[in-house]
Amino acid sequence: MSEQSMPLSWRTETKPHKFCPGCGHGLVLKALGMAVDRLNIAERVLFGCDIGCSLLSWDFFNLDTVQTHHGRTVPFIVGAKRARPHLVGIAYMGDGGAYAIGVQHLVNATMRNDRILVIIVNNTTYAMTGGQMAPTSLPGQKTETTPGGREPHQEGYPLRGPEMIASFAPGGAYVARGSVSQVQRLSRFLERGLENQLQDRGISVIEALSTCPTNWRTNAVDTWKYLEKEMTEYYPVGELVSPWKSKAGEANRL
Amino acid sequence: MTLRNKRIVMGGEGGQGVQAAADILAQAVFEEGKEALYIPNFGIEQRGGVSLAFVQIGGEPIGSPKFKYAHLIVALSGRSLERLQGYMSEESIILYDSSLLAPPQVSDEVIGWQCYDTIAPEAFAERRLTDRRQSFPEIPRKVKYIFGLPASEMAQNKLHPRVANIIILGATARFTEIVQLESIKKALEERLANKIKRDPALKDLNYKALELGWEAAGRMIKIPVSTGKIFKR
């Protein structure tokens, strides 16, 4: 499939979508749509989206979808998956939902190795609420709540979510970080994450580096530069834990 | 004429088996088809401290699970007797373990279901030694009768130190004038079913303890107040 065409699992009636021009969500959802298409699992997918810009995906797909509360998409999908294990559960959320208000859920779902896919869109800011500092905001990054730039001495260093998760993810887990600057690769990660669930191996946690020109107040060139340079330097892209590269039942770290 | 309800509060140190005794009593009355309610006190501590159990039995519907005044107050330790003073009225009968002076046998072999039937804290044993020279705690309120039953001594000398609470249960059951000894035996056996399966001798041991308490209570009721073991205030 070319990058220009629409994935089959997208819902044409709700396109064009509601994200801002230049927003990375559309690309993450494209990567996900392609992965769902390739695996032909649309009938089995339960897609959950969080609060924040991720909620705008509530009618994005031709997939059964529930928009939940801030940070609570992980436990919602965990409950659905536990009750009906034949479903393929996807929790789609932002960095605030996953790493701040809902981090306990992410940590504990990983500890339990719940058979779900968690997708975390990292755009280094709280976008929907107007550009406040996120756990992922880079040192020196100006946000509405760090007008002088994020000062690590005061506000701490940004959280590397996949690295944190990989540090204790049990055998069978799949942890990766992709980027909307490499949609095909991100889509492969997502496909692997879904396969991991389909094969009942364990949790899949995939962060997607994404863009927010609206809150970054950047033009197209600077947006892309920020993503590919600053962000990618701090947040290296790749697989962190892959059950396919590990010995049976043992987590493997790259 | 309906059978009037009796309110019983039992107190002891964690590990003495107060909750098990109270629970078995209520269960036995229930099995007889009468009204019964048991509730333990429970707080934030998991072990140690005074453990209280509230039981109501009889023929009338039971109101609130806890109550202000008890007909029968059963104390397995000096400290619990102090705690139980709030439940005393002029109608109250007090039954206490008069061999309190001997250090109690506590066990982590919990037969109680709720949280207090665990090992008593270290400090308790020490405290009990100092209690040796202490007399019966001062009771500020007027009560009807006070009965002392050396249950721990009887258990130690005649059976096994661990069945002191069952001796007390036997006596308590008789004092209620509501429940039959046979029903208590049945409830006890049900409660200990797993343990008896492992050690069949336990059944006989516990039955004997029950009977010992039951008979002692019968004698106590008949013996005049002046004999020392039983005295009236």
Add this chain to the structure above:
Amino acid sequence: MINQPVVQEEKLLTRPVGEEKRAFMYGNEVVVWAALAAGTEFLFGYPITPQNEIMHYWSRLAPRYGRGFLQTEDELSAGFAALGGIMTGARCFSATAGPGTVLFQEPLSMAEMMRIPLVLVVQQRGGPSTATVIYSQQEVFLTIFGGNGEGLRVVYSPGSHQEMYDFTIKAFATAWEYRFPTLVLGDGYQAKMREPVTLYDPRKKGIDLKPPFPLVGLKGVPGVDREPAHWRNAFSVEEELFEALKPVIDDFHRAAPSLSEKEEGFPEGAELIIAAHGIVGRSVRAAVRELREKDIPVGFFRPITLRPFPDKDIKNVLSACPRLLVVESAQGQLAKLIRIAVGGELEHALKMYAYFRPGLGITAEEVVQEARAILSGERENEAAMSLF
């Protein structure tokens, strides 16, 4: 774009309660048997006293009857996991208390907005804050009006183990029929005491437990064979929210008369009505019986549903006798509900007396004493009203 629910054939679950049987049980155990008998598939829970034994019993019994259990990382997780399970068409429930009930407001409000049949058992403990793990009736407002919204919930307040069994089963029936979150409001005393209860199979009693149905995970490829099920609780503009919410509120008020339940005793010729709910209702019932035996004209009123409140019934009772003593282990939470229910002219005529003991048990003797004091003119009702 909301899909019509498709009724799915209920999974065949082993029936835990066959013949009717009388048992001597802890309240927490009763809840578990009721949930099993109602065909509940999953419990998602987080430990908090005094409801812990619900998880203890469930985790032992669930595998025996093919049911599931997950101990979550907190009450938020328990609530949202239950919502997830329910939306796939499984009867799920949770249980909590005190500070846990506070956290549960979040999943409860989502259940209100999206009509998810969540069942929650609350065993009240003392408050505010950590307070005691033991007992109170202080979670009335929290269970009814907690959350950012309109209190679109059904709240049962049982007063005995039998009612705990009956209304836990009923909570599942109500939740799935009306699709409002439904709560069973017990307390630490009820949780931790043992008393007789008769267990039965609700189907044999003709109780209509509607089969659960999935809201997501439906049959067919979405977008090909059917429309996708899209569920949300966020809206772009005020009008959009109002349009979505109004029918939910209307549904709730339409259902209210058939949902509300109460118990009355000796209302005829009463010169004082004593109102209480839950376990305090037992003390009041006993007190009123005793007073009536002595020809003292008192009656009692016990709302069984605190939400929707049996307003018409209490109005009827208080119209005939506008003198009321409210007895509760809280500082006037029930009393406030009664004031709201009564309203209008009757509220002005009403003489309300209060016996509030937040976090404390209340005995029949206390109620008798208080009623006598009121009837002999020793109590000021105005003073009582300023206690709110």
